[in-house]
Amino acid sequence: MKRLYAATYVLMACDVIVASALIHLMPDQVPVHFNAASEPDRLGSKYELLAAILLPLCGVFVVMGSKNAPIGKERRWAWGAVAFEVFALGWILFFLTKALFYDGAPLPEPDLDASRWAAVIGGALCVVAGNLMPKANRSPLFGLRTPWSEASPETWRRSQRLGGYAGVATGFAMVALGLALPASLVTPAVLLALLAGFVAGIVGSYVVYRQELAKR
Incomplete structure (x- = not known):
């Protein structure tokens, strides 16, 4: 392995x-x-x-x-x-x-409307996933999985809740960017929003882990 x-x-x-x-x-x-x-x-x-x-x-x-x-x-x-x-x-x-x-x-001429639709649909899926994450049990298929979120049941629970907030915020940002920005800027802006959401979830799970360690 x-x-x-x-x-x-x-x-x-x-x-x-x-x-x-x-x-x-x-x-x-x-x-x-x-x-x-x-x-x-x-x-x-x-x-x-x-x-x-x-x-x-x-x-x-x-x-x-x-x-x-x-x-x-x-x-x-x-x-x-x-x-x-x-x-x-x-x-x-x-x-x-x-x-x-x-x-x-x-x-x-590019089909720039496709980028807008992708941003809106992808954002909606992120919102749905973000709402489901706080209820996620430990599984290899779904959830905010980092070495820190896996440290204990409590870090898992809190990390999924934080990841849910990040997912919902990212989803709404993607929808807003897809509808408001010039079509040529939609794709790079959405990718940056996704990256920011991933980083926020990972860093958040580490912060939760450190907080749980401090309580022991």
Whole structure:
């Protein structure tokens, strides 16, 4: 199991390095949005593509799920974490190399309304998940899972409550950004809101853990 976890983190580091290197090699203006046929349809700053680095980092949550998987399924989850990082590397190579080697051909008008709908629907799902989190029992599939939230039943309970608040706030922010911002700014703004929500939940669970330690 430890080797699978180590392989996951090595692949995660490779994914981040590859994405960073490809973005560094790009010109300032590159395709930053792709339609359903994976064809580029909008130009923008190459730094918008830094959001690609968030995908492999999500593997941390898959590893956490593996460590708390039902007995007998831990190895399957650990292999899932490795597979996730391999998928992330393939995704990065496919889309970022397409942006890197863009030949300057005219792009079609992007379907920017799709970004708004994605923000609104994704925000609504975050609100629903945030309302469910305070009632979540310990499970490898759902909840704010960090080493600190897993420390005790009380840290779990308080972390899920805090994660629920963060999820609801993130969801409302995504809906508001999707409806209020210019269409070209919706996707990067929503990604930043999601990142802020994740960070708030993780940091909050650590604060709860330290508070519980202080009571002992």
